[in-house]
Amino acid sequence: MAEHIEVIIRSIMAFTILLIGARLLGKQLISQMNTMDFIAAISLGSITANLAFNTTIAIHHFLLAFFIFIFVSLVTAFISMKNRKARKFFAGDPTILIQNGRVLEANMRKMRYTFDYLNQQLRERDVFNIEEVLFAIIEPNGTLTVLKKPQYRTVTKQDLNLPAPPETKLPIELIMDGEILEKNLQENDLSHCWLASEVKKRNYSLNDVAYAVLSPNGNVYIDTYRDHIVSPIDKE
Structure with missing residues (x-):
């Protein structure tokens, strides 16, 4: 087999098994990750990258290493679900940096956090x-989780004793990319x-609509292909 053909086949195989591995390990692997x-x-x-271009090592060795890692990851995840101490060992514990409004410098040193970085993280959370x-x-x-002091928290309807209509549904997408769902x-x-009829109320036809969604309060949001904006701010 020509070497470039082998690389093509191995690359497709690497992508496929990486996709399978990601689906097996779940969405947590592609979200904010803990240590494990x-x-x-x-x-x-690393394994799948080597599978794609390292033609000096047999494919079955890569596949064996790959599925061993998948198996070990699934086992550690299962153990973590069943045992809190194991979960703390594999994932670690949260670390408090500010407690009752006081900065804990010892914990910051342990996490190798500087005040500059702490302030940056706070600004990213609108603090x-x-x-x-x-x-x-x-x-x-x-990630940094922040609880503000009571006087700085956002006021809610409950705080003001205002009635809040119940919502029991998620928004329902009706049209996406011009196709009715x-x-x-x-x-x-x-x-x-x-x-x-909802589209016609806004003087549009179904062919004009790029996206439409029904909100929990019963309102229908409609976006059309033609935005009628003279000067889009993102126009280059």
Whole structure:
């Protein structure tokens, strides 16, 4: 077999088994990762990359190593689900950086956190004044969770004793990329006539609509292909 043909075949095989591995390990692997997820991701990526172009090693050796990593990852995930101590060992514990409004410098040194980086993380969570923070915690996946002091928290309808209409459904997508989502209409007892009438109320036809979604409060949001914007701000 010509070497370039072998590389093509191995690359397709590498992509396929990496996709299978990601589906087996679940969505957590591609979200914010903890320590075990990080190890699994870089190991599987390295194995499949070598499978694609390292023609000096037999394919079955790569496949064996790949599925061993998949098996070990699944076993550690299962053990973590069943045992809290094991879960803490594999994933780690959250670390408090700010407690009752006080910065814990010892914990910051342990996490190799600087005040500059802490302030950056706080700004990313819409906190520009560290005085507003009651608790700040580094989660096992590396993200910063912030609880503001009561006087700085966003006011809710419950705080103001205002009635809030109940919402029991998620938004329902009706049209996407110009195509009517038949399954969503059927599952929610919606008809083509109703959809067409909602579009017609806005002086559009179904062919004009790029995206349409039914919100939990009953309103229908419609976006058309023609936006009628004279000067789009993202136009280059």
